[in-house]
Amino acid sequence: MGLVLKKLGQHAVAVGLSAALLASCLSAGASELMRFPASANPSVFAAQQTMVEAWTIVGEVFVDARFAGHNWDHELTEGLNAAYTADSGDVAYREIGHMLSKLGDPFTRVVPAREYADFRVSSDGEVQGVGLLIAQEPSSGRLMVLAPIRGGPADKAGVLPGDEVVSIDGQATVGWNGDQAAQLLRGRSGSSVVVRLARRTEAVPGVPARPEPPLPKLEYRQVQLQRERLELSPVFSTAMQHGDHMTGYIRLVNFSQKAAPEMRHAIADLQGRGCDSFILDLRNNPGGLVRAGLDIARLWLPGEAAILTVEGRDVAGTAAVLQRVVLEAGSAMTTAPLAVLVNGGSASASEILAGALHDNHRATLIGDQTFGKGKIQSVFELEDGSALFVTVAKYRTPNLTDIDHEGLHPDESCSPLGISTGPGAVPMTEDAVEGMGSRLAMDSCVLTAENFLDKQLGISTVTTDEHEQLSKTILVGKEQQVWDKGHTLQVHS
Secondary structure, three states: OEEEEEEEOOEEEEEEOOHHHHHHHHHOOOOEEEEEEOOOOHHHHHHHHHHHHHHHHHHHHOOOOOHHHOOHHHHHHHHHHHHHOOOOHHHHHHHHHHHHHOOOOOOOEEEOHHHHHHHHHHHHOEEEEOOEEEEEOOOOOOEEEEEEOOOOHHHHOOOOOOOEEEEEOOEEOOOOOHHHHHHHHOOOOOOEEEEEEEEEEEEEOOEOOEOOOOEEEEEEEEEEEEOEEEEOOOEEEEEEEEOOEEEEEEEEOOEOOOHHHHHHHHHHHHHHOOEEEEEEEOOOOOOEOHHHHHHHHHHHOOOOOEEEEEEEEOOOOOOEEEEEEEOOOOOOOOOOOEEEEEOOOOOOHHHHHHHHHHHOOOOEEEEOOOOOOOEEEEEEEOOOOOEEEEEEEEEEOOOOOEOOOOOOOOOEOOOOOOEOOOOOOOOOOHHHHHHHHHHHHHEHHHHHHHHHHHHHHOOOOOOHHHHHHOOOEEEEEEOOOOOOOOOOOEEEO
16 A cells, blocks of 8 residues: 655645556656555554645745755655554654654644644634633642633623533543633534533631631532633723823734724724823734734834835745835824833734834834744644644844844833733733723833823823822723733633
């Protein structure tokens, strides 16, 4: 039994499994044939097919036409032969990653189907399910509810933060991780799932003279939840009164398909509240869809502004070329002073947006050096449900600053006016939103940005002592559901 590949230019197509088919290909006058042993083990053979599929795509679009100095045909030969001798599909599948590692690019990789489903949730900005954010408690291993998504099925059923997920559709969750729970909680909109919950209350007080920890009381309840299509917005915004003027604060946690329209809505809402300056918080934003980054840049940048310079392969696929990406003629939503907050967790599309706003003299960058991911990936869905992420280009800022491995260096660091809290946790409830306001009031980077914006507006800056006396009012604007990448959260639905 053999696996036959017919090469047409850079393409390779699996055309058969038998010697008879090989002969027919030869008689057809194919320019080049590659023949490999095909495993009789179905799962191993499936891995071989996926390897060929990945190898073909990389050969066509990978940013480095020299494949890091490796003979790409030879790498396929080695990979397929190694997979053929594997004793299981999982072992054979790992050979795909081994082949891709020869490229020296950690961002070019095969992502299993389950992990790809999570990626789709974060990039599409929606999921079909019951609307629960849960995580495994490290000390006990229990699956705990961090928060229900506001307005979702779980929220309507009265599920609260701190509830333990005991079972799903009758299956005990002991020892489960978030991925396992996700497989049962997600599903087609309109279908139902039964979730058993345990709620711990502290109803037995200790003796005042001899303090004792209260004994937890367990209350069990079972709810049947009907799955719905849920939207996960990546934007949180609020208006902050600073002295006698208003500053609009917008936090963007990822660049999903919903990022640009939600950002547009947030800007319009804050303008309506009288904000005369803005803070765009990109801290701990790992990136996402480049298209979303370009659309958001349009909201802040007027005219035909340059966004980035891309280095990719030419049409023939043999040489590197530089291309300048420029916005089409248009107008920005606002020209009010803007500060952008970044840190070591700001990567990829975050760096594209921050670099564009900076190089076009539209914003000042405040915070810490960014991550330094100057590469763009395309995502290809494979036949087995997994996905191949391939680096197809490298990019620089409009002023040709090389971001890869270097990152962006802010114009100002965060002065010690408060505590460096970072973007904070997920504001899922009214109390959480109020808590977000308190954190922003003490966030050293936010305070630094406000003082910078004061200078832009010609307002006297606030000293550390004065700030302690300053009554700061947080006006809750648009409370959105967000996915905090700084926590081990799983979006389950």
